Amino acid sequence: MLPDKLLRVLAELYPPDQILREESERWAYGYDNSRLQYLPDVVVFPTSHEQVRDTLQLCNEFGIPVTTRGRGTGTTGAAVPLAGGLVLAMERLSHIGEPDVANRYLRAESGATNAAVQEKAASRGFFWAPDPTSAPFCTIGGNLACNAAGPRAIKYGTPRENVLGLRAVTGDGREIRTGVLTTKGVVGYDLTRLLIGSEGTLAVITEATLKLTPLPEAVRTLLLTYTSIEAATRAITEIMALSHLPRSLEFMDAGAIGMIRNYADCPLPAEARALLIVEVDGDADELDALAARVLHAAGNDDLLSSLDADSAEQAEEIWRMRKSLSPALRTVAPKKINEDVVVPVSNIPRLISGLGALAEKYALPIVNFGHAGNGNIHVNLLLDPDEPEAAQKAEDCLDEIFTLVLSLDGTLSGEHGIGVVKREFVSREIDAVTLDLMRRIKAQFDPNGILNPGKTI
Numbered sequence: 001m002l003p004d005k006l007l008r009v010l011a012e013l014y015p016p017d018q019i020l021r022e023e024s025e026r027w028a029y030g031y032d033n034s035r036l037q038y039l040p041d042v043v044v045f046p047t048s049h050e051q052v053r054d055t056l057q058l059c060n061e062f063g064i065p066v067t068t069r070g071r072g073t074g075t076t077g078a079a080v081p082l083a084g085g086l087v088l089a090m091e092r093l094s095h096i097g098e099p100d101v102a103n104r105y106l107r108a109e110s111g112a113t114n115a116a117v118q119e120k121a122a123s124r125g126f127f128w129a130p131d132p133t134s135a136p137f138c139t140i141g142g143n144l145a146c147n148a149a150g151p152r153a154i155k156y157g158t159p160r161e162n163v164l165g166l167r168a169v170t171g172d173g174r175e176i177r178t179g180v181l182t183t184k185g186v187v188g189y190d191l192t193r194l195l196i197g198s199e200g201t202l203a204v205i206t207e208a209t210l211k212l213t214p215l216p217e218a219v220r221t222l223l224l225t226y227t228s229i230e231a232a233t234r235a236i237t238e239i240m241a242l243s244h245l246p247r248s249l250e251f252m253d254a255g256a257i258g259m260i261r262n263y264a265d266c267p268l269p270a271e272a273r274a275l276l277i278v279e280v281d282g283d284a285d286e287l288d289a290l291a292a293r294v295l296h297a298a299g300n301d302d303l304l305s306s307l308d309a310d311s312a313e314q315a316e317e318i319w320r321m322r323k324s325l326s327p328a329l330r331t332v333a334p335k336k337i338n339e340d341v342v343v344p345v346s347n348i349p350r351l352i353s354g355l356g357a358l359a360e361k362y363a364l365p366i367v368n369f370g371h372a373g374n375g376n377i378h379v380n381l382l383l384d385p386d387e388p389e390a391a392q393k394a395e396d397c398l399d400e401i402f403t404l405v406l407s408l409d410g411t412l413s414g415e416h417g418i419g420v421v422k423r424e425f426v427s428r429e430i431d432a433v434t435l436d437l438m439r440r441i442k443a444q445f446d447p448n449g450i451l452n453p454g455k456t457i
């Protein structure tokens with residue numbers, strides 16, 4: 001229950017169509033793609049930076065928990081209001097400025113979707129590098145808060161490499177600006193990159209200055225299949241040693257291939273046990289040579305087939321197949337656990353063989369796919385909902401997966417973040433002294449701990 005006085009002030013701050021009080025409506029803002037769901041006490045839809053500031057000052061005064069929400073596509077429960085309180089739904093703070101072509105940036109309010117930003121940037125021949133598969137739905141604020149990326153990160157980087165500066169409001173309602181409008185700048189600490197990846201626990205981002213990259217003249221998409229996982233992982237390390245990085249290097253194991261075989265019109269040999277999607281980009285007249293170099297590097301004895309997409313439609317078909325994987329997995333195993341671990345690229349073969357051994361040990365299907373060029377593998381544990389011990393088995397298996405990843409110099413999450421679901425594992429990766437320093441930083445930004453309580457560290 002929220003204090004009457006707070007509700008009265010909120011009603012002054014927000015017109016009736018920007019605030020939800022009805023329980024049935026509030027439920028719709030209490031879940032994300034983790035499938036956790038909690039009921040917020042109130043939901044507001046700010047349309048200005050000033051409304052965000054005033055809301056945070058108010059909630060800080062009353063000690064009310066605030067969960068910032070983009071579009072709830074996150075997979076870790078980070079946008080779920082665990083402690084009730086107020087949900088700050090950012091979807092209507094979504095203005096996008098005109099691209100500044102000379103200085104290669106674009107300013108966007110944080111509730112704009114990734115796809116809308118890409119469209120605006122493309123109107124002047126540019127793109128913003130981070131390209132999560134959820135781009136049509138997810139917001140720039142959500143992308144920044146999770147450092148969410150996608151296939152292009154291998155060549156063009158994540159939000160941390162593609163943001164010049166931020167406008168934000170701290171947990172106690174102070175307005176801050178971070179970063180610069182230039183591609184160089186080293187005055188003060190780098191708060192831009194501190195806020196990126198902080199999962200809404202330090203400040204609410206209201207606007208971002210996004211670094212733009214010119215659209216390439218041409219793109220070439222290759223689909224390669226292999227008779228074994230080992231052969232595909234050998235090819236990955238060979239491709240990564242090339243002087244010209246591909247713009248995407250995606251991987252799927254046999255389980256993943258089985259899931260998508262019927263989803264798209266791409267010829268996949270029956271014996272295929274692993275596949276790679278490799279994309280190169282550049283000037284049109286250099287693409288033949290770049291594709292040939294990739295094929296040479298990827299072409300070991302166990303290469304089964306290679307398809308060089310000869311039209312934009314065929315390339316799109318390949319990506320449609322890749323994008324159908326997450327929904328296909330969810331249909332087959334509604335209770336799947338989806339991790340996004342990362343290891344150095346040279347350790348991918350050991351990670352994949354270790355995962356195979358764990359799948360056997362626990363008699364638990366594990367389907368692996370992901371952004372191999374970054375060593376970022378989405379590991380999916382497919383739980384049988386009818387098996388009583390499935391949850392415990394998966395938990396034990398997950399524990400061993402994280403031990404394996406850390407033993408291979410990896411990290412627990414590449415782009416999905418920690419949220420609620422991985423909190424207990426954080427101290428395995430980050431030592432106590434460093435964690436203590438992080439908690440002190442949190443206290444500087446959010447002295448009363450109202451921002452997204454119970455998440456990340």
Ligand SMILES: Cc1cc2nc3c(=O)[nH]c(=O)nc-3n(C[C@H](O)[C@H](O)[C@H](O)COP(=O)(O)OP(=O)(O)OC[C@H]3O[C@@H](n4cnc5c(N)ncnc54)[C@H](O)[C@@H]3O)c2cc1C
Nearest residue numbers: 070071072073074078133139141142145148149200205415
């Ligand atoms: C089908 C599907 C495909 C996906 N593919 C990818 C992928 O390829 N790569 C990838 O990285 N992720 C992917 N995701 C995960 C998810 O889409 C991303 O993490 C995305 O960035 C979340 O954005 P959102 O707007 O939905 O944020 P939400 O889920 O609403 O929130 C996520 C976190 O961001 C915080 N937050 C949101 N807005 C702000 C703000 N303005 N200021 C401060 N904090 C804020 C929230 O508090 C929360 O902690 C996928 C998800 C789905 C469902």
